[in-house]
Amino acid sequence: MRPDTKTKVIIIGGGFGGAYAAQYLEKYARRANLDIHLIDRNNYFTFYPLLVEAGTGHLEPRHTVVSIRRFLKTTQFKMGEVYDIDFTAKKVAYLAPDGLSQHFLEYDHLILALGSQTFLPPVPGLSENVFLIKSMQDAITLRDRAIQKLEEANIEEDPDQRSALLHFVVVGANYTGVEVAGEFEAFIKEASQRYDNVQTEDCKITLIERENRILNAIDSDLAAYAAKKLQKRGVDVRTGQTVSKIFPNSILLDNGETIATHTVVWAAGIAPNALIEKLDIPVDGKGYIECENGVQVKGLENVWAIGDSAVNLGPDGNPYPATAQHAIGGARYVADAIKRKQLNQAQKPFEIISKGALAALGCRTAVAKVFGVKLSGFPAWFLWRTVYLFKMPGFARKFRVALDWTLGLLFKREYVQLGVHQLPAPYLKKTPKAEQVPEWQQS
Numbered sequence: 001m002r003p004d005t006k007t008k009v010i011i012i013g014g015g016f017g018g019a020y021a022a023q024y025l026e027k028y029a030r031r032a033n034l035d036i037h038l039i040d041r042n043n044y045f046t047f048y049p050l051l052v053e054a055g056t057g058h059l060e061p062r063h064t065v066v067s068i069r070r071f072l073k074t075t076q077f078k079m080g081e082v083y084d085i086d087f088t089a090k091k092v093a094y095l096a097p098d099g100l101s102q103h104f105l106e107y108d109h110l111i112l113a114l115g116s117q118t119f120l121p122p123v124p125g126l127s128e129n130v131f132l133i134k135s136m137q138d139a140i141t142l143r144d145r146a147i148q149k150l151e152e153a154n155i156e157e158d159p160d161q162r163s164a165l166l167h168f169v170v171v172g173a174n175y176t177g178v179e180v181a182g183e184f185e186a187f188i189k190e191a192s193q194r195y196d197n198v199q200t201e202d203c204k205i206t207l208i209e210r211e212n213r214i215l216n217a218i219d220s221d222l223a224a225y226a227a228k229k230l231q232k233r234g235v236d237v238r239t240g241q242t243v244s245k246i247f248p249n250s251i252l253l254d255n256g257e258t259i260a261t262h263t264v265v266w267a268a269g270i271a272p273n274a275l276i277e278k279l280d281i282p283v284d285g286k287g288y289i290e291c292e293n294g295v296q297v298k299g300l301e302n303v304w305a306i307g308d309s310a311v312n313l314g315p316d317g318n319p320y321p322a323t324a325q326h327a328i329g330g331a332r333y334v335a336d337a338i339k340r341k342q343l344n345q346a347q348k349p350f351e352i353i354s355k356g357a358l359a360a361l362g363c364r365t366a367v368a369k370v371f372g373v374k375l376s377g378f379p380a381w382f383l384w385r386t387v388y389l390f391k392m393p394g395f396a397r398k399f400r401v402a403l404d405w406t407l408g409l410l411f412k413r414e415y416v417q418l419g420v421h422q423l424p425a426p427y428l429k430k431t432p433k434a435e436q437v438p439e440w441q442q443s
């Protein structure tokens with residue numbers, strides 16, 4: 001039976017978990033009498049799987065973000081930075097986009113879909129010298145950086161200096177790192193043909209992985225294929241190695257070797273969202289939100305957590321990996337669970353069916369395992385693009401992405417800078433750690 005009074009659902013985070021949770025909840029809003037609100041610091045969500053394509057000029061960067069207001073129909077969206085939650089008073093505190101004025105929202109149900117941030121271990125020189133790939137701005141910055149270094153190399157007379165300028169190091173060889181290495185190798189070598197004093201052989205990519213194989217999350221035969229493909233194209237794939245110090249123009253490896261490089265891309269894992277640390281909420285040893293019955297935050301009634309920020313255990317007792325497909329699966333389940341609670345229906349057991357994994361390697365090659373079927377090379381790459389084109393929300397955006405890709409087959413990429421690389425250490429501004437104290441805690 002439809003409840004008489006409205007139930008307020010607040011979702012924090014409008015990424016793959018939060019935006020999809022709102023969209024699924026909208027379907028039940030009338031029947032379950034729900035009033036849905038979503039808060040995110042951005043008024044768009046980033047379609048992460050296509051970020052590297054944006055960074056290497058296959059896609060217009062704008063086309064990798066999706067407007068939340070357009071994605072949702074009846075959800076009330078508020079752009080702001082959530083900086084505290086009172087789980088007893090059931091209140092969320094957030095700052096307006098001006099970063100100053102405090103606002104509060106009360107909830108009956110709260111969905112935490114805060115995502116993650118790039119893991120930055122305490123390696124000396126890391127925070128000052130590395131580039132990340134976690135936002136549209138990062139993608140543009142990286143592309144600008146590569147073009148800047150090509151321009152510098154073009155007028156550099158010292159061959160050693162030129163090699164350092166054209167040596168790009170990627171640390172972390174899971175999906176993101178492998179894709180960055182593969183796509184940038186193709187991008188830089190193609191771009192180098194436009195420079196009189198740069199030879200294609202001068203450009204070098206090194207991929208460094210701490211584990212003894214790349215693509216740890218995918219079957220070892222596919223990972224071996226990926227490593228071989230990258231090596232054949234000249235990428236120096238190093239496993240079982242790690243970085244112990246980073247300088248502006250070089251890095252020091254744990255084996256004592258120094259590599260002269262001006263550009264280090266850090267893609268070595270994720271860390272919990274900084275807000276979680278501030279909240280009075282159960283977390284596991286690494287700081288991710290602990291859940292019971294799949295997505296219910298331990299010990300907190302009507303508080304749910306999904307996506308990268310949560311530990312969502314499957315029926316086998318293992319956590320689902322931090323991927324977009326699992327965040328969307330969690331979103332679908334949590335929307336259904338809230339509806340069932342509202343309508344006094346029995347809950348379904350929590351389970352997300354994994355469809356598989358895809359990793360792009362650049363040069364129209366990829367590896368994939370989808371519904372148990374393994375693919376590699378061009379067919380896997382074609383599948384990769386088809387899957388993400390279909391997953392991109394909205395017909396208009398799908399059309400733009402398809403158009404970018406079609407034009408990319410007909411014309412060469414543009415090698416121009418957009419000027420973003422001149423910003424100092426762009427990543428330092430990320431995930432502002434809200435140090436604000438809410439009014440209710442001020443004496």
Ligand SMILES: Cc1cc2nc3c(=O)[nH]c(=O)nc-3n(C[C@H](O)[C@H](O)[C@H](O)COP(=O)(O)OP(=O)(O)OC[C@H]3O[C@@H](n4cnc5c(N)ncnc54)[C@H](O)[C@@H]3O)c2cc1C
Nearest residue numbers: 013015016017040041048049082115307308322323324327
């Ligand atoms: C480069 C890259 C490539 C990837 N490729 C793939 C892929 O090919 N396939 C795949 O399955 N997964 C991929 N992933 C992983 C995937 O994108 C994540 O697992 C997924 O986005 C997790 O969803 P989420 O909702 O938990 O977090 P997100 O999608 O990151 O959403 C979190 C949201 O919360 C907001 N937020 C956080 N804190 C606050 C706050 N305090 N106040 C207000 N708003 C806040 C953020 O702005 C963000 O919009 C990739 C990730 C990266 C970085």
